[in-house]
Amino acid sequence: MDRPRLRATAAAFTSLMALAATSLVAGPAVADTSADRCALPRTSAHHSIGLDTWNSAYPRPDRDLDAVMVFLSFPDAAPKTRPAELAADHFPATSDFFRRASYGRFQLRAHPLRKWIRMPQASTAYRMKRDWDARRRAAYLRDAIAVADPVVDFSRYDIVYLVADPDAPGVDSDATKVVNFDYPLSADGTDIRRVVTVFEKHPPDRNVLAHETGHVFDLPDLYHRPTDGKSDWDTHVGDWDVMGSQFGLAPDLFGWHKWKLGWLNAEEVRCVAGRRAADRMLTLESMGAAPVPGGTLGTRLAVVRTGEDSALAIEARGATGNDRDTCTEGVLIYRVGNEPASGAGPVQVVDTHPRTEACWGQSVYPALADAPLGVGETFTDPKDRVRVQVLDRTPWGSWTVKITPVAS
Template identity: 65%
Template sequence: MSVPKLRSTAAVFTTMSALAATSILSGPASAEPFSTAPCALQRTEAHHSEGVDTWSPAYSRPTGTLDAVLVFLSFPDATPRTTPAELTADHFPATSDFYARSSYGRFTLRPHPLKHWLRMPRPSTSYAIRRDWSAGDRAAYLRDAFALADKEVDFSRYPVVYFVADPDAPGVDSDATKVVNLDAPLRVDGTDVRRVVTVFERHPPDRLVLAHETGHVFDLPDLYHRPVDGKGDWDTYVGDWDLMGSQFGLSPDLFGWHKWRLGWLDPRQVACVRGAGPTRLTLEPLEAGPGAPARGAAGAPAFGLGHGVKLAVVRTGQDSALAFEARGTAGADRASCRQGILVYRVRGGAESGEGPVQVVDAHPRTEACWENSVYPPLADAPVALGERFTVPGDGVRVEAEARTASGTWTVKITPGMGRKS
């Protein structure tokens, strides 16, 4: 049963008339303490900072269960050729399953789709929907959408909001799907709405696109590189290796660093490697266990997390670190091109889209899986079994010494090999 309405539709119109939609949020002045590990980078003013010492309360924490509402919007200039049920099936349970598996069952995203279309007051073409949407057109779209939805949706119940547009309307551009962050929270039904996922995907949609956009709702940055002139390769930073780089990647599980940030790894599962001498440790594979997930008592997927180390970190500067994790061929990484120890740089002060994470290629002279990889030069980036690799510029050496039948890796990391230019 819905909680009684606390705001009228007229009030929503008044509030939205002054709305400024933007992709920039205020800084982390009231951030909540999170990790005290010596290798935890500090959160900075950067949008979606990769710092893990604090958590910004402006974002919902993806632990336990969060409810999401899907609102379906049609337009006067088109008759929908799909149903809300069909569009819901485009994204769920795939999106929920991704997060359940990547979080080792620690997070459940529970969808609540409306069963009918809500008709917008203006033609789809009037909103000028496109990837680089103007703030004015975007605000007009959201103002109309909230005014419609507020008649039927109690937004106080839903930390995650999806506005799903009729994919066949003439003014809908599938490239415009994104999260809209509001410069000032919108007060609706007694709650602050800070961001909305505006979905304009075709039917059927791009693979895992909603999982990628939902990652932004949880403060994860874009890891792709957008060429200034619109030409060139977008996947030079992380290739296939994280959903926030590309939803089309062969290995789209979230980096161990992101699982640490989101609270899906226990402190004991992150090893801070310090000192100049070698450290030998055992790394469990990052992905959840192989095979179909077991079902818990409530019918939700249950995954084996394991209790060993899944992420090793070497601090390389005040705002930088190297991360090491074992990537295999299970879970979201089941189509992975290569297995081994993946190495990547993390910068807490880099903005979303400006390379906050960059994979280090252990095989810079070769590429792999050119027919399927989003960026073949990084498809064979991991350090393979029996290999030794020194990270250029940092002088940190990693050796993949052994691997057990269960998939765990014995790794030796030596920070003090001498910094190189």
């Protein structure tokens, strides 16, 4: 579940030149341009960001998937909204998000029921909330699958959305999340390993179902959940991925995630290393841009392996596709580590303009809103001895980037 809505803030500023030092792990860029060379191994961390193998417990969206939406009412409330209206809150918007993010390589097909199915207990009996009591949550899920089973053939679907009546008195919108079962529930001869429990208001928060569906595909939470309940949630990635904030101005998935999900292939990922000039100069297509004529994507992601368990990722972000509302454009740099679990910072956007902020009144975290490098700007990491220069932007929106090992 994404964090509650925080203040959105904004004002625009872009620095002409940025030279920033950050603390990355390990040594200089190494090896060849083969994408596999930069693929961090998957670990036992929850929603590990490693991508050398796929966790088969999760459906991989490298094929079209079918999702059923089950609408649950309660004895203590008469629904004020029709199932069709709630389905329209999320679809086709969620399917469109993934179609754009995958460059048309993946389709999420929604199959909403047309009627309410009544739960056996009052909504207040389940005591729904964000950090839900495990026994009451288990009772809710068992009851929901049991009442839906006579009308739903669960064997036909890859994803299950359980949508509660948003006007029932016991429904808490902050409880929306993906639930993974220690022991799968069984219905119609199929194992149900996880469900998305939807308790959203009508209309819902923007992109909430895209965020939750990302977890179904084994993507981690990228926000920082403060232990004091007061600090900012968006310090890790700001606006730059829907797994960080569903309210972000640039919610398209990071290229690293698209690589993991199978939407970027080896020809579209460049493992940058070596001393040859051809290995260091490249053209990046904006992450959200549609394929060029002929169906090719071009290079979308550059990766520098910085250690056994870490990498530096470099991609271009522009005002197109899922990022059409972004307030800044440029070349984004972020650290990837395969040891941190979901919510513990497996991805960290590098702030290449650490003394400025941008997009007050719009951005979820203005300090990172101007993180991308613009044309003529340079970022140097002296510890990893890597320099990133943005040399040019073509008339059709591609970015010319030079990535250079820096002598120690």
